[in-house]
Amino acid sequence: MNTDFVKTQPVQTLLDRASGVDVEGGDRRLKAITRDLVEAVMTVIVKHDINESEFWKAIDFFQKGAGEFGLIVPGVGLEHFLDLYMDAKDAEAGLSGGTPRTIEGPLYVAGAPLVEGDVNLSDDADDTGTLYMSGTVTGPNGEPVTDAILHVWHANSMGWYSHFDPTREQTPFNNRRRIKLGKDGRYSFHSKMPNGYSVPPGGATDQLMKAVGRHGNRPAHVHFFVEAPGYRTLTTQINFGDDPFAADDFAFGTREGLLPVPNRQGDTVHIAFDFQLQKSAEATDESFSARSRLAV
Template identity: 30%
Template sequence: MFPYFKESSSVDAVNSRIAPDVDARIREVMTSLVTHLHAFVKDVQLTPQEWDVAIDYLTRTGQICTTERQEFILLSDTLGVSMLVDAINNRRPPGATENTVLGPFHVSGAPSREMGACISLDGKGESCLFEGTVIDLQGNPVAAACLDVWSDNAEGFYDVQQPDIQPKWNNRGVFTTGADGKYRFVGIKPVSYPIPHDGPVGKLLAALGRGPHRPAHMHFIVKADGFQNLITHTFVGDDTYIKRDAVFGVKETLVAPYERNDDGETLWRSQFDFVMTRV
């Protein structure tokens, strides 16, 4: 029987129009999307006025997007969808270092630096020694592991946000471990900062009583032959926003110690070992 559109059978009416020869994955995704979307509309009893607001919101979200700013990704981030997709696609065994979102400020081609070098080029901020070991799940050191690291500066901006103010490659660098798997470099203790909140995403956060800030963190991409690539952050545990990350990037295992280092060459020291998973 032909499924005429009715409230009670709306899902069948829509999904039955999918052609029998379409790609199986497209069918799976769209069938589920329609099913959940219709269930949501029925659950909240969406009004025409609310539907208009939703369409206008999505329109404005698209209109603010540029090659430098992707408001839809920001929306995905603040709704926890980006982190969920990342978690589903980066499941690891217990004990392995967890993934988190890449973020929008990674830049390929950062300079390789000698182990122990300083990546802070503007001389601002509280100096911090970052050190630890890249190991496998059995505790063996991983040689020739490449660590691509980056952070904001003392004012909460990445160098690409201030190309006329910060030196190029400020607070960025690439380090390669030796046979002992150890890494060591000097940067600054990172600071918290707000995500862009002057657009539709910012208005949504305000309407929900949520703030736009991310807690202070250092970014890492760790790669080694024979191991899964690791994209992660380490977070400053006493940061004001550690439990209010606007993009839900904080995981308990990624909260790193930041200890005063009054007798050392830097003001702070952060020790963190990265546990890699074999492919």
Template identity: 30%
Template structure:
């Protein structure tokens, strides 16, 4: 096993610099025949940055092999219910950076944030004022709001996908069975309004029993996410929005491990004592509950 002889930050001899640069040039030229311009651009940029990283830190062969082993473990733990590569992208901030690049600010449109690894297709449809819990444990939370375009025009029939963790910080996909809970979709009415019962969000750690968790531990970072409720909102002619809302006052707002918190998405989840009448007459018995309002503004499609 060989090791780099030039320490990070130390001057690299000119002859050695040229030898390394020549390797990069040859690899870049190998993509010149690619007939897909975008693929060629992406691959050559990847090579430039990857080679620059290797040269900057004077990466040793042992370190490179450990990196390969890490990615191999990440692949082995990934399956149809757990996406460790998304977690890796999230904790490195790559997910949020990609979100930022692809969701440029547009007027008063609601800000986007990370998608996360826990979305599922084919969630149940919920009637207005219905409950997405489906047996998931947690304090009931009344969620309501409107969906409009940037001109303030209501958007009827917008599809709103919602999903969240239960009070123990687990999504349905983490239980290892076929349950589908704490998720669903609703449609806005003719005035662009929506409402449903969910659960008051609680903070939780991302899955940290795998390679990504060990990485966070090694660098002294917390796996905790600020409490949140996921939304994906879509309507023809408007930009699909993937976002969440966060609980104001939570201790993890400033240290969310996937960098997903934006001030505009922090909302007041107002505590309601047991016995407080509910907006749609639901009888909660002696249970306390909360309520939150989230008005959503969608940007035009293609922006």
């Protein structure tokens, strides 16, 4: 059947009623978004001739996999799409430069210790090498950013993040810190080196990736938020440029400018990486998105 079926009067009337656009009250923007979203789903149903059983199997999959939505969203490219969309809006507004943004992922934890100086992120012993990372945080003209805070978090050698580790063996906030920078904008930290990892075997994300012929692996990487008064808050991460999955990250977190190649010396790894922030145009530029995050 042709997708024009969705444009027939009975279906359009149904959409108006279901989204509340034909009644007073409610949020107009939410009504419009709901209508367009449901219409898009209807169009996909007709376009691919999805039958009743297929539809309810999909609903069942999402219900059972609700706990992995934070992985499914980047896995299907939606989180990376948001980065591309924000980049395009910046370009349209004449904004350019700065360290590229990329996906946050679902594993940030608010409330990590606020520390200064040459910081050790790792509280736990780990059977892996040591990562040393350093650099500067500057503004668009190369000026050191004053009063910046660098949020850092990464996995351990087994690919587990503290607070989300199913073994429950990690110390709270292991491999997590907020680093308060000095007036020179310089930072440095060391930690037990992270490794790449895969999505939970047999979980909803793993099932979906296999069903579409893809893997669920991520390269070794380190996550960052960078915030400072007068500058746009940056959400980004670096992927190890020599990791076999650096060019094939299931979550699409790899971006040009975020792939430093580590300097490996035995079991020690050195990475030099500088962050450049953009000036904020309004107060909301300096805040974090409204994404739900674990707070401890």
